[in-house]
Amino acid sequence: MALLITKRCINCDMCEPECPNQAISMGDEIYQIDADRCTECVGHYDTPTCQQVCPIDNTIIIDPQHIEAREALWEKFVVMHHPV
Structure with missing residues (x-):
């Protein structure tokens, strides 16, 4: 599963630097x-x-459009951080 930032976001800038995968960025209105x-x-x-x-x-909630098993998340981590 991926996570999703909802419209409740106040753009406080707390999440973006904490993401170890650099998956968070500023969108048109919210992160x-x-x-x-x-x-x-x-x-x-x-x-x-x-x-x-x-x-x-x-x-920040589970994104219902991107449901992944823990094993798939692990594989994604391995590919991103330990490429062959």
């Missing part, structure tokens, strides 16, 4: 998460750091 780069911090941390640092509850 957005690149589903191809988001591993929900699998391979880095036990829980997604963006959710932990976000000051607004329920702003």
Whole structure:
């Protein structure tokens, strides 16, 4: 699964520097998460750091359009951080 930043985002700039995959960037109005780069911090941390640092509850949620098993997230992490 990838995560999704909802319209509740206040653009506080807390999540973007915390993302170990550089999956978060500023969109047209609010921050957005690149589903191809988001591993929900699998391979880095036990829980997604963006959710932990976000000051607004329920702003960063599981993206229903990008459901992935933990194994798929792990594979994505390996490809991004340990290319052959």
